[in-house]
Amino acid sequence: NKYTIAVVPGDGIGTEVMDATISVLNELDIEFNYIYAEAGDACLEKTGSALPQETLDIVRDADACLFGAAGETAADVIVKLRQEMKMFANLRPVKAYPNTNSLSEDIDFMIVRENTEGLYIADKEEFTDDGATAKRVITREAEERIIDYAFQYAKDNNKSKVTGVHKANVLKKSDGLFKEIFYEVGERYPDIEKEDFYVDATAMYLITQPESFEVIVTTNLFGDILSDEGAGLVGGLGLIPSANIGNYGALFEPVHGSAPDIAGKGIANPIAMMLSAVMMLRYLGESESAQKLDNAILKLLTEAKVLTGDLGGNATTNDVANEIIKLLR
Amino acid sequence: NKYTIAVVPGDGIGTEVMDATISVLNELDIEFNYIYAEAGDACLEKTGSALPQETLDIVRDADACLFGAAGETAADVIVKLRQEMKMFANLRPVKAYPNTNSLSEDIDFMIVRENTEGLYIADKEEFTDDGATAKRVITREAEERIIDYAFQYAKDNNKSKVTGVHKANVLKKSDGLFKEIFYEVGERYPDIEKEDFYVDATAMYLITQPESFEVIVTTNLFGDILSDEGAGLVGGLGLIPSANIGNYGALFEPVHGSAPDIAGKGIANPIAMMLSAVMMLRYLGESESAQKLDNAILKLLTEAKVLTGDLGGNATTNDVANEIIKLLR
Ligand SMILES: CC(C)[C@H](C(=O)O)[C@@H](O)C(=O)O
Ligand SMILES: CC(C)[C@H](C(=O)O)[C@@H](O)C(=O)O
Numbered sequence: 001n002k003y004t005i006a007v008v009p010g011d012g013i014g015t016e017v018m019d020a021t022i023s024v025l026n027e028l029d030i031e032f033n034y035i036y037a038e039a040g041d042a043c044l045e046k047t048g049s050a051l052p053q054e055t056l057d058i059v060r061d062a063d064a065c066l067f068g069a070a071g072e073t074a075a076d077v078i079v080k081l082r083q084e085m086k087m088f089a090n091l092r093p094v095k096a097y098p099n100t101n102s103l104s105e106d107i108d109f110m111i112v113r114e115n116t117e118g119l120y121i122a123d124k125e126e127f128t129d130d131g132a133t134a135k136r137v138i139t140r141e142a143e144e145r146i147i148d149y150a151f152q153y154a155k156d157n158n159k160s161k162v163t164g165v166h167k168a169n170v171l172k173k174s175d176g177l178f179k180e181i182f183y184e185v186g187e188r189y190p191d192i193e194k195e196d197f198y199v200d201a202t203a204m205y206l207i208t209q210p211e212s213f214e215v216i217v218t219t220n221l222f223g224d225i226l227s228d229e230g231a232g233l234v235g236g237l238g239l240i241p242s243a244n245i246g247n248y249g250a251l252f253e254p255v256h257g258s259a260p261d262i263a264g265k266g267i268a269n270p271i272a273m274m275l276s277a278v279m280m281l282r283y284l285g286e287s288e289s290a291q292k293l294d295n296a297i298l299k300l301l302t303e304a305k306v307l308t309g310d311l312g313g314n315a316t317t318n319d320v321a322n323e324i325i326k327l328l329r
Numbered sequence: 330n331k332y333t334i335a336v337v338p339g340d341g342i343g344t345e346v347m348d349a350t351i352s353v354l355n356e357l358d359i360e361f362n363y364i365y366a367e368a369g370d371a372c373l374e375k376t377g378s379a380l381p382q383e384t385l386d387i388v389r390d391a392d393a394c395l396f397g398a399a400g401e402t403a404a405d406v407i408v409k410l411r412q413e414m415k416m417f418a419n420l421r422p423v424k425a426y427p428n429t430n431s432l433s434e435d436i437d438f439m440i441v442r443e444n445t446e447g448l449y450i451a452d453k454e455e456f457t458d459d460g461a462t463a464k465r466v467i468t469r470e471a472e473e474r475i476i477d478y479a480f481q482y483a484k485d486n487n488k489s490k491v492t493g494v495h496k497a498n499v500l501k502k503s504d505g506l507f508k509e510i511f512y513e514v515g516e517r518y519p520d521i522e523k524e525d526f527y528v529d530a531t532a533m534y535l536i537t538q539p540e541s542f543e544v545i546v547t548t549n550l551f552g553d554i555l556s557d558e559g560a561g562l563v564g565g566l567g568l569i570p571s572a573n574i575g576n577y578g579a580l581f582e583p584v585h586g587s588a589p590d591i592a593g594k595g596i597a598n599p600i601a602m603m604l605s606a607v608m609m610l611r612y613l614g615e616s617e618s619a620q621k622l623d624n625a626i627l628k629l630l631t632e633a634k635v636l637t638g639d640l641g642g643n644a645t646t647n648d649v650a651n652e653i654i655k656l657l658r
Contacts, residue, residue, distance in 0.1 A: 075498040103432075103536070119465065125502045131468035132503040136448065139460035167550070169404040173454045174461040200557035207432075207536070207561030221496070225554060228529035232536030 002031040003284055006062035008055065010077070011040040012258025013268035013317075014068025020270035020321035021066065021277050027328045028281075028289045035062060039077045040070035040258070050076045056084055060249060064280050067253035068273065074257060079122070082115050087246035088142065089149045090115040090223060091279070092255060094230030094240065099304040100311060101235035109213035110159075111230060112150040113223025115244060117142050120220045138174040138219065143181050150217035151189040161193040162186070165202045165218035165226065178219060203229060227255060238310040241275035243283065250283050252276040266316045269308040271297060274324065296327040331360040332613055335391035337384065339369040339406070341587025342597035342646075343397025349599035349650035350395065350606050356657045357610075357618045364391060368406045369399035369587070379405045385413055389578060393609050396582035397602065403586060408451070411444050416575035417471065418478045419444040419552060420608070421584060423559035423569065428633040429640060430564035438542035439488075440559060441479040442552025444573060446471050449549045467503040467548065472510050479546035480518040490522040491515070494531045494547035494555065507548065532558060556584060567639045570604035572612065579612050581605040595645045598637040600626060603653065625656040 009018035025032060037055040044050040050073035059065045059081065070077040082090070090113035096102035117137045124135035147164070154162050164182035166175035179196055186194040197205065199222045205212070206226065210233050218226065231237045237256035244251040254272030262268055274297055281290035300306060306323040307313025315323075338347035354361060366384040373379040379402035388394045388410065399406040411419070419442035425431035446466045453464035476493070483491050493511035495504035508525055515523040526534065528551045534541070535555065539562050547555065560566045566585035573580040583601030591597055603626055610619035629635060635652040636642025644652075 075501075079499065101537075119496075120499055122499075122501070125500060127502055128468075130470060131466070131472070132506050133467065134465040134500050134503045136463040136465060137460070138462065139457075141459060143460070167448075167553075170408065170449055170451075170550075171454060171463050172404075172451070173456055174463045177461050200553045203532070203554045203558035204561035204566065207558065208430075208565055221499075224496075224529045225532045229532035229536065229558060232533035236537055237533065 002033060003063040004033045004035060004061070006059045006065040007034045007036045008039050008059070008065060008067045009036070010068040010258065011042055011071040012069055012260050012263035014040070014070070014258055016263070016266060016268050016317050017254065017270040017273035018066065018068040020317050021273045023321050024274055024293065024324050024328070025277055027325050028293065030286055030289055041073050044073055051080050056081070059085060059251065062249070064284060065249065065251040066277065066280065067251050069254065069256065069258040071258040071260065078253070079120055081251060082244050085246055085249045085251065086116065087244035087249060087251060088114070088116050088145055089245045091153075091243040091245065092223070092227040092230065092240060094227070094234055096234045097239055097298070097301045099301055099307070100239065103207065103233050104210055106211040107233055109210075109230075110153065110215050111223055111227045112146060112153060112215060112217045113227065114142060114146040114218070114220050116220070118220030136171070136174060138177055140177065140181060143178050143219070144185060147182050147185040147217050148188070150215055151185060151192060154192050154215045155189060159192070159214040161195065162215045162217060163202070163213060164194070164196040165199050165216055165222055166196065167199050169198060175219075182217070199226070202226060206230065206233060231255060236310055237272065238269035238308070239271050239275065241272050241279055243276070243279040245283065250280070252280040252283075266318065267309055268317050269310050270317050270320055271301075292328065293324075296324050299327050300324060331362060332392040333362045333364060333390070335388045335394040336363045336365045337368050337388070337394060338365070338397040339587065340371055340400040341398055341589050341592035343369070343399070343587055345592070345595060345597050345646050346583065346599040346602035347395065347397040349646050350602045352650050353603055353622065353653050353657070354606055356654050357622065359615060359618055370402050373402055380409050385410070388414060388580065391578070393612060394578065394580040395606060395609065396580050398583065398585065398587040400587040400589065407582070408449055410580060411573050414575055414578045414580065415445065416573035416578060416580060417443070417445050417474055418574045420482075420572040420574065421552070421556040421559065421569060423556070423563055425563045426568055426627070426630045428630055428636070429568065432536065432562050433539055435540040436562055438539075438559075439482065439544050440552055440556045441475060441482060441544060441546045442556065443471060443475040443547070443549050445549075447549030465500075465503060467506055469506065469510060472507050472548070473514060476511050476514045476546050477517070479544055480514060480521060483521050483544045484518060488521070488543040490524065491544045491546060492531070492542060493523070493525040494528050494545055494551055495525065496528050498527060504548075511546070528555070531555060535559065535562060560584060565639055566601065567598035567637065568600050568604065570601050570608055572605070572608040574612065579609070581609040581612075595647065596638055597646050598639050599646050599649055621657065622653075625653050628656050629653060
């Protein structure tokens, strides 16, 4: 099999963790045709656009996209990519790995975040006489699609429960609709348990009973907030990958950003990027290679000999890549 | 001194924790004139309104209001009370007490939540052809007022830093404005350190570095989410009080709700309600009594002999009230 992969390293540590990940992917028995494309702050400076049309085209034509990180322009780059490519599902696994600062060893849930609407519609924001307003858009179509995706994900992955998260007590119409659709769609999945919580309560339960969650489905901004909270639960953003999936393409990126404070030092943790590559391999149907890489990462974390600073070690980004390559051989 | 206090026990455990708190207040050397008023689910059933005009009038005429909890009607009752009474500041202290399930012993920060706008404006929500929309309203006036309140609070309470929380990378106009006002107002407080974070990053930092926060100021819904997360950090909602403060009145309530699962059993933890009473005493200028009650609560938690189930004990609500009374004498 041969896949065309759009590679968008972006800014800051994006390029560093991308290099490390590509070197690891090259150890697998899969032929990848990498097409590099630019986006982000440096690209804006150089080309006048943070997300040139050429990059969009490359991403559109590829089988999948690996994305590193963007700096100040992150919102313009990644939100636009998600929306232009209609990548409606944002999957963010929160999982406790060994030898990390996790609140509990038994944390293992998936956040399925709606990726196209909610408060993320830039042209619905406007200045007013006395300030500014933004519009939070909830459509039956997009919410039904994401909720169904979450239930299907649960079914395919032997999860027994899906939790719908909203604020229907205050947002009675919009989140009332979300809640209604949640249970409507849930009926198509009779074997899966359903529960729904308010987003504020969920923010508490994630800390007091993180083990109780399996699959969380929620709207765009709530998913954004809860997934970073999830990162906090398992010791930080260094280990949280994500997948943006649609019918016309898919993009895989670490949840962390460009981390200007440590950029250029070669010490960034590449594991979130590598785990994003694992998600890409699964998406491409290469489950065997995905499992192999996943196992190598788990082994590295279990051995805890080659860890970057955020995990309490002093290995470099390259050290981690080399160790993963050793474990793969 | 004699104060008129509007007492709104509400639903579920609201009445239980209120009784306990009133019995404790009666031990202090202050003359209170309690005027009871109804609100909530039971009130809706009985009177046809979850928040009758009479209750609003009683709250308006009182020196302060103690509020227990409302059930399903919580949003209609409490959001309306906050807005009708123009109680623009919602103060939610997050503090680690001894013998609780806190992530760290050094957690002690105040969330100052804007209480009148954001996504909490019911008449700005509407159904559309394909779903529903809500409007998030950010006005210069309200945000400047809450930000100034937060800085003033920091100054008055010897805090050295205020953190502004927003999502200005996505909500460029509305939260861009919030961020701008944050630093504008901050200039009036040269001795206080300022920092600002995105709400998602904050949700992570609350777990990974909770000790670093002193005062957080943010918009309505972000404050709602982060304060429940804060509750999770210090072992749950049983110990989180709150104050709703405006120029025409103030209302003090535990952050927890009516807890139908344990209502009527006499086992609810009354401490969040009692700590709300401490905030009320401070508001009324009765700092000595406030300190006395606060000390008694701290002593009870330190001794850890009379604790309710949520804190790992098996004391009843009344046991806790009686022990506090003993400690006050
Ligand atoms: C950079 C930002 C626009 C983005 C978001 O809010 O979605 C980020 O926080 C994320 O979670 O991917
Ligand atoms: C009951 C609900 C409307 C309320 C809110 O969202 O403000 C509650 O969650 C709170 O935090 O006081």
